[in-house]
Amino acid sequence: MTRAVELERGLVVAGYGRHYLVETPEGRRVVCRPRGKKSECVVGDRVQWMRTVASGTDEGVIERIEPRRNLLFRQDEWRTKSFAANLDLLLVMVAVEPQFSESQLSRSLIAAESAGIPVCILLNKVDLPQAAAARERLAPYRAMGYDVQEVSLQAAPDEARAALAPRLDGRATLVLGPSGTGKSTLINLMVPAAQAQVGEISQALNSGRHTTTSTQWYWVDAARTTGLIDSPGFQEFGLRQIDPQQLPAYMPDLRAHVGECRFYNCTHRQEPGCGVRAAVERGEVSASRYRIYGEIHEELSRPAY
Numbered sequence: 527m528t529r530a531v532e533l534e535r536g537l538v539v540a541g542y543g544r545h546y547l548v549e550t551p552e553g554r555r556v557v558c559r560p561r562g563k564k565s566e567c568v569v570g571d572r573v574q575w576m577r578t579v580a581s582g583t584d585e586g587v588i589e590r591i592e593p594r595r596n597l598l599f600r601q602d603e604w605r606t607k608s609f610a611a612n613l614d615l616l617l618v619m620v621a622v623e624p625q626f627s628e629s630q631l632s633r634s635l636i637a638a639e640s641a642g643i644p645v646c647i648l649l650n651k652v653d654l655p656q657a658a659a660a661r662e663r664l665a666p667y668r669a670m671g672y673d674v675q676e677v678s679l680q681a682a683p684d685e686a687r688a689a690l691a692p693r694l695d696g697r698a699t700l701v702l703g704p705s706g707t708g709k710s711t712l713i714n715l716m717v718p719a720a721q722a723q724v725g726e727i728s729q730a731l732n733s734g735r736h737t738t739t740s741t742q743w744y745w746v747d748a749a750r751t752t753g754l755i756d757s758p759g760f761q762e763f764g765l766r767q768i769d770p771q772q773l774p775a776y777m778p779d780l781r782a783h784v785g786e787c788r789f790y791n792c793t794h795r796q797e798p799g800c801g802v803r804a805a806v807e808r809g810e811v812s813a814s815r816y817r818i819y820g821e822i823h824e825e826l827s828r829p830a831y
């Protein structure tokens with residue numbers, strides 16, 4: 527005998543191992559498990575779930591993940607790690623101190639380009655004396671068209687909030703950046719009572735883990751139109767999902783010159799008549815970006831084991 531099951535809609539706002547926290551349209555948060563083993567939800571997923579009542583508390587089973595607009599993920603030889611889905615903006619945070627890795631920055635930009643997600647680069651701690659050097663390192667990114675915003679989240683919070691609000695309003699934004707750049711400072715500045723939003727349920731789910739390493743969705747406004755997603759710091763950023771031939775298409779500075787190469791299938795590494803290398807020599811593509819391109823191209827051209 528079959529019976530009609532009513533599926534409810536929800537938004538995945540956190541994931542802890544095999545459990546997810548799903549928020550209902552009314553703003554209630556329910557602990558859900560996925561149906562079966564293969565269904566992998568990520569924060570930002572829109573899902574359909576079914577209520578199950580266990581020991582008097584609401585629980586649910588995720589029955590269906592709605593089609594994603596986009597998915598930001600990284601992939602190395604061994605595994606794929608998804609950050610979040612259905613994003614309107616990727617906010618890549620770097621800071622004057624600790625000095626950021628340009629390779630890591632470029633990799634996150636390439637991942638966003640390949641997933642079709644707009645990017646804002648946020649340079650924090652411009653109150654520090656080495657700000658000029660950091661600004662200089664970001665100049666090529668500005669020149670290739672990225673929105674680069676400077677802030678001092680701690681030293682000048684009001685200005686920072688004013689600069690960020692129009693970029694975040696009404697959007698779902700993933701915040702990504704290495705440890706120590708100020709991600710917590712950003713969340714605490716933009717999200718009133720951030721800790722309260724994490725809530726008892728997620729604290730209970732997270733207990734027993736030594737660190738809060740999970741990705742978490744926060745609402746910036748009471749009307750729940752602006753979402754900020756905090757993701758744990760990243761070190762490795764594999765881009766195995768990308769075909770090496772496609773790599774320049776995701777690097778705007780290189781992309782501008784690929785049409786100038788003698789060979790249509792130029793790898794821009796040793797061929798004669800390469801428009802990209804000519805642009806590097808003229809200083810139109812920065813030497814560090816070209817080096818990063820070579821490293822990633824090499825990595826993606828190696829056979830997978």
Ligand SMILES: Nc1nc2c(ncn2[C@@H]2O[C@H](COP(=O)(O)OP(=O)(O)OP(=O)(O)O)[C@@H](O)[C@H]2O)c(=O)[nH]1
Nearest residue numbers: 651678679680681704705706707708709710711759
């Ligand atoms: N000078 C200066 N320091 C800042 C600013 N914003 C944050 N900091 C400092 O930078 C350090 C790191 O800030 P957090 O917000 O904890 O950084 P995080 O990215 O969350 O770091 P993890 O928790 O390790 O991922 C703290 O000591 C902050 O006080 C700023 O605008 N200027």
Ligand SMILES: [Zn+2]
Nearest residue numbers: 787792794800
């Ligand atoms: Zn070339």
